[in-house]
Amino acid sequence: MGLFDLLARWPLLRQVKTGDATALGETAMSERSRSLEPRTARADRVVKSVCPYCAVGCGQDVHVQDGRILDIEGDADSPVSRGRLCPKGSATFQLVTGTHRVKDVLYRRPGGREWERIPLEQAMDMVADRVKRTRDATWEATDAHGHDVRRTLGIAHLGGATLDNEENYLIKKLFTALGIVQIENQARI
Template identity: 70%
Template sequence: MKFDLNKLVWPALRQVSSGDVAGLGKASFSKRTASLKSRLSDADRVVPSVCPYCGVGCGQEVYVKDEKIMDIEGDYASPISRGCLCPKGSATMQLVTGTHRHQKVLYRRPYGTKWEEIPLQDAMDMVAVRVKKARDATWEDQTGKGHPLRRTLGIAHLGGATLDNEENYLIKKLFTSLGMVQIENQARI
């Protein structure tokens, strides 16, 4: 007796009639499971990338649809991570597209109780003025014996783990040129 596998509703009958007793083949599929597809199959393209969180350099694949990121996964072709990502790397999608992230500069005035939005250029100017003022106020040109120092201990920098190696390199060069010696990164702590 021959059965049409598509007409059999009960999976056990499909398994027995097709010889797939273990249910590892098409006999175990329902109409719904046969129609399922990967959530990433609709991507227009996959862009190779590197995780931005630390210096390990785990490979990532960025899935793009309609010029928007739809997902970020580990890259199995990466000899470093072989498709694996740590919890921070797995959350890269939230770093890029998180709705909880502020997209504007917020400023709270001294003794203020509320945050207010200010233009980015105003914020950059405020930071530049304050860095210059702190640097000038704490500048040490030489020791008491006349040995050159050319440094400031009044400013320090602690970088975040979301910075990549190139950004950390540039930050180190910038802050060293300002005379800062206390420069560290959270990824190493």
Template identity: 40%
Template structure:
């Protein structure tokens, strides 16, 4: 069968019109109102809290919807009133909901001893004490009081830090102050990388 361009357009137009008139949801004619209605029902009694996306240094606005009774996250969306993203989000920001609601998220401390092939569950108290002990041991081992010219430098070159863009300005200031108090020289922030 030979089909001219004109015949192809006629057939395509007729098929499109037929699908549209038949009420098929694949064309999007009835899908959008149903989705809007479902979204309104899901977030009807939710509390809206404006927040900032935690993934990069752009600082996009996110609205987090939480259930008023349980406080659990129901839904997240881009903040249309935010001057930076005006409601749009990248793929990572759009998936921010999964940070709070994810059945695969690790919520316990898992530790694998050197040369071991098994993970062990440990308490948070054990983990914090272990981290503090290791930071102190590394700092004591690599701390320099004076340089080669005899000048007092009080620096630690055995530890480096790459911060997180998930921290706000105040948290970054506290984190930076702690690192400087330890004498760290190599301090970077993820937002600049």
């Protein structure tokens, strides 16, 4: 390759030669930049989601390939955010896929002085067992007047504002089916 060929590959000389003062066209391209494509181009599907950070409920598009998340972007179809995400929402991909993500739970046994790490699955099983035990132990089929109430007052639920309407609806249905009547949401308080 001669000196002229080498200089012809330099973007500034291509700009001068073609009159591309802004360098937004072909003169700014290199072989590498021509081969680049967005991470989302390889996605086999896009799953609609909601940002988990605050009560605004910005829409997100989760780009997935072979069951693995490639990228998370703002959902342009969302009437709430119209494709825009705040810095926290933009970092959701790192939250979901980052190596720093916590995959276990800190647990301190009754009477214990130290925290121990247990797998998330074990913690979920422990919560389910405790909900069942508490519900069974505090179940009221009738009240003091003999009226059917089929409820438990031994469990209450306080929801968070990061949940969207659909998630709150499902939680309300679940807890009502369990006979829990003390159900509130932080977004309303």
